Amino acid sequence: MLFILLTFTALFWMIIAIDTxxxxxxxxxxxxxxxxxxxxxxxVIVPARNEEDHITKxxxxxxxxTYRQLEWILINDRSTDQxxxxxxxxxxxxxRVRVIHIHELPPGWLGKNYALHRGAKAANGDVYLFxxxxxxxxxxxxxKAAGYMKRLKIDHLTVSPDLQSKSFLLxxxxxxxxxxxxxxxxxxxxxxxxxxxxxxxxxxxMITKNAYHxxxxxxxxxxxxxxxxxxxxxxxxxxxxxRMATAKSMLKVEWxxxxxxxxxxxxxxxFAGLHYSYIFTILAMTGVFISQVLPFxxxxxxxxxTSAMAWVSIGAIMAVYIPITRRLxxxxxxxxxxxxxxxLLFITAVLRAAGLTMxxxxxMWRGTIYPIxxxxxxx
Numbered sequence: 001m002l003f004i005l006l007t008f009t010a011l012f013w014m015i016i017a018i019d020t021x022x023x024x025x026x027x028x029x030x031x032x033x034x035x036x037x038x039x040x041x042x043x044v045i046v047p048a049r050n051e052e053d054h055i056t057k058x059x060x061x062x063x064x065x066t067y068r069q070l071e072w073i074l075i076n077d078r079s080t081d082q083x084x085x086x087x088x089x090x091x092x093x094x095x096r097v098r099v100i101h102i103h104e105l106p107p108g109w110l111g112k113n114y115a116l117h118r119g120a121k122a123a124n125g126d127v128y129l130f131x132x133x134x135x136x137x138x139x140x141x142x143x144k145a146a147g148y149m150k151r152l153k154i155d156h157l158t159v160s161p162d163l164q165s166k167s168f169l170l171x172x173x174x175x176x177x178x179x180x181x182x183x184x185x186x187x188x189x190x191x192x193x194x195x196x197x198x199x200x201x202x203x204x205x206m207i208t209k210n211a212y213h214x215x216x217x218x219x220x221x222x223x224x225x226x227x228x229x230x231x232x233x234x235x236x237x238x239x240x241x242x243r244m245a246t247a248k249s250m251l252k253v254e255w256x257x258x259x260x261x262x263x264x265x266x267x268x269x270x271f272a273g274l275h276y277s278y279i280f281t282i283l284a285m286t287g288v289f290i291s292q293v294l295p296f297x298x299x300x301x302x303x304x305x306t307s308a309m310a311w312v313s314i315g316a317i318m319a320v321y322i323p324i325t326r327r328l329x330x331x332x333x334x335x336x337x338x339x340x341x342x343x344l345l346f347i348t349a350v351l352r353a354a355g356l357t358m359x360x361x362x363x364m365w366r367g368t369i370y371p372i373x374x375x376x377x378x379x
């Protein structure tokens with residue numbers, strides 16, 4: 001029985017490997033793009049809640065862009081630290097920066113989504129760039145992004161950043177997360193115009209003003225914790241054109257400082273990605289264990305055929321894992337050694353998110369609980 005299960009596991013990963021190789025070829029590196037200055041004014045919209053440790057450094061890196069038709073709209077989302085003060089200081093130093101302070105969250109909204117909504121309403125640009133308050137930009141990034149959008153005549157561009165991590169264990173976990181996200185969501189399919197699959201990444205979502213209003217803006221996804229992904233999904237639902245690119249040397253962000261914070265951070269959207277279904281979550285995590293942990297246990301089987309097939313399964317997994325992590329990260333492939341440990345951590349994170357949601361009656365994010373009934377209505 002175990003031999004048969006491993007055989008199907010190996011075949012599954014071989015099929016996924018073929019799709020992955022084809023898909024990764026569709027992801028262009030933004031570094032190779034020629035910079036331009038001709039897509040009109042870009043409004044950079046940055047929401048932040050309690051980001052005093054990152055906001056000044058992040059926005060300062062953006063203000064050095066070689067693209068000149070820019071404005072920044074910084075939204076202070078009910079921060080209890082010095083975030084708002086630092087935003088005001090940035091606005092005093094650069095006339096292109098405006099600040100919106102939000103003191104109360106209206107019913108029916110997630111905090112970040114409402115902040116983005118307010119920022120878009122205040123924007124004067126022809127193109128909106130939604131980004132996070134802890135992302136670092138290289139000077140030519142927006143010029144190259146503008147060139148890419150203009151050359152391909154697209155409505156939406158999302159860019160995968162270099163996810164910087166400090167520890168070996170955290171790098172392994174980040175690599176596994178990208179691996180799991182990629183084979184589950186197949187982000188490269190967003191680059192096929194005939195595909196209905198869309199993609200959006202919070203670090204960099206650039207969208208034309210017309211497209212943003214056509215898809216209903218953030219009001220249409222006001223209770224989605226995965227707002228970045230949903231923005232990209234709606235682009236495809238409305239028949240608009242989008243692309244996903246990489247920019248590992250030009251766009252950088254520290255995803256989480258340590259494993260503990262990573263587990264906590266996944267409370268927001270890990271369960272949302274499984275449609276808030278407890279049954280689906282259990283089935284999905286069982287599938288992850290069988291397909292991604294069991295082969296590493298089965299190599300120790302006394303049956304030589306079972307052990308051999310386990311190694312075949314592991315080889316097929318690595319044929320997916322290594323190309324994805326090489327394309328989307330700057331990490332060494334040695335993190336593959338942590339694969340089964342990372343898989344177990346991921347299973348723990350998802351089950352923990354589902355369990356906490358059940359106990360709390362909703363998702364807690366940055367001090368606010370959003371009831372599960374409300375979230376399900378908009379999922």
